Amino acid sequence: MSSAGKGNIPKERVTIREIAAEARVSIATVSRVLNHPEQVSDTTRKAVEAVIERNHFVMDGMATALASKRSRTIGLIIPTITNSIYASSTQAIQKAAQEQGYSVLLGVSEFSAREEAALVRRLLERRVEGLILTGAERPERIYETLERNRVPFILAWQPSGHPERPSVAFDNYQAARLAMRHLIQLGHRRIGLICGRTTANDRALARRQAYEAEMTALGVPRREWLVFERDFEFIEGRTAMHRMLDARFRPTAVFCANDIQAIGALAECRDRDLAVPDEISIVGFDDLPISQYLSPQLTSIRVPASQMGFLAAEKLIAWIEGKVMPESEILPVTLIRRGTSGPPAK
């Protein structure tokens, strides 16, 4: 009478040893059936597989990871998951990782440097074999920890500018210039900016700097009532636009450095019966899928979020397995001209 029949449920978790005993082989053989089935004779393999199946046996990945020194997990730290631009990048990373047999351990930092540091530590403890980080700017201490622990990492969303720190990104500064140039070419001079908080967020900072550089180049004096730095929420875009429209000199165009805020801003214009783009132009950034379902459709900068995620994951895994640091890569962005941008009113 064998110890584990079809019906009864073992109190303790079944281990490779029970399987070995029941199949009358050594644990080494069971391990091989699971990892290198070609090294085991057909007869033995089938027998062992049957026992495994019958007992619903699932290997202990912790023990495996410990013994093999491979966790087959990569870490991903992003500021938020609710912004669909990060969601799609995350999805792509998941997919790339899955394809290569890796899992993704996700950390959400909520735009906090402290939280990010804590997450890096947590993920290191979980023995991720590599890490994808959002943005390039962070306390040096974090990079030190990473290097001391010899964990490969890739920076995404912002070029790294450091030869030892590969990145897969697009150039936020140039991309924001693209948006600004578009408005300037249409004839706008008084241009407002609504952007995300620039603390612990080098992407938002780069975009803001591009705005300021273009305005300076235009010879337009800096007007504090034209610049709003807010959280990434629809409502923040809306209230920023609200205040901008109440200012002494309304801008003829507003560059929203992300689509979330742009959508809020657009709603505010609609509520005020302000014609877009005839009375005011809006250019967004991110080109969220939703943006072309708005009315009017949003002019925006399309960023390669999925592609970036996919590439980052692939390069990271190549690095992990090939031990050779990948090249950084800068991905192109495009201005998608749609219905919210036009020449200024006379």
Added chain:
Amino acid sequence: MSSAGKGNIPKERVTIREIAAEARVSIATVSRVLNHPEQVSDTTRKAVEAVIERNHFVMDGMATALASKRSRTIGLIIPTITNSIYASSTQAIQKAAQEQGYSVLLGVSEFSAREEAALVRRLLERRVEGLILTGAERPERIYETLERNRVPFILAWQPSGHPERPSVAFDNYQAARLAMRHLIQLGHRRIGLICGRTTANDRALARRQAYEAEMTALGVPRREWLVFERDFEFIEGRTAMHRMLDARFRPTAVFCANDIQAIGALAECRDRDLAVPDEISIVGFDDLPISQYLSPQLTSIRVPASQMGFLAAEKLIAWIEGKVMPESEILPVTLIRRGTSGPPAK
């Protein structure tokens, strides 16, 4: 001269043994400093902590998990991460887990039962201490594996209806009826349906069934050209609406069983210069944050995605730590009446 000075980087990862050696204590003491600092004298503790700090030492969570039989990880399987309704639920789960010192291992099933089964296995291998699953309907085999491995799990998004399988959910059937009743009370009788694929998706199925039940109760014969079952994409909602409007008898209202498709449908109406709600009413489902930034604002069913996620995580962790299965819970939903629903045209 100590073995690991400030500057040099050890080739191999530093373990608790090196720390113990350098601090001239046993590994047991180092372990205690890390896990039960109150059991160690101040002098010893400080000394050990200094060595840990100096070496950027990070514990091996795999070894910890193996030895302590606690992974402090829970698994979450959702169909997609790009739909912001799942993203916000995921965010809430992350937060609840984090607060209690757990990590979340995320699996994206892409609405595939096969993929879900594979993910359950993967997560079990990763020794998640509990699991949150989306929906209640799946092959019995999966539940067996879960039970055999004694892994607590909570079902979310759809009531379980099984006493041994706790769920934190809202009632999709009743929620969909709420939407239908709203339209019926406004005077609509010829109502269309656009919903998600109902294979391997009991939520979508429940919503569709509610639609059909209400239509039957209304005595309206079933019209196949009024029902569209499509993928969860804006464009699918749009093309479904397109075809519905080309049908022999246009509906006076359309129930979209999710906001994504509703947004697509709304865009189609706008492109055709069809007045909403004067010529056609639309009711959505999910009440995405974006839905009130549309024009007109979308009438929708608000579902407690975050609350549900948070509660599910809390209950799961309570179960893990208290060993006692929690009660199922049904959360209320609300109809948010906004601008896309009104009485039918005369």
Added chain:
DNA sequence: ATCCGAACTGAAAACGGTTTCAGTTTTGAG
């Protein structure tokens, strides 16, 4: 000084696998 309990520390046995190395079978050619 002496003694006692409390506080602290260390040795060693798990935890559940992988992997090396050496034996034991098979296989196939001569």
Added chain:
DNA sequence: CTCAAAACTGAAACCGTTTTCAGTTCGGAT
């Protein structure tokens, strides 16, 4: 049939922690 090579299998040494149990040290009361 013989024998070497190839294919297969098992014993045992890890992997880096936690935790129990027993020993040691310390502080304070006598």
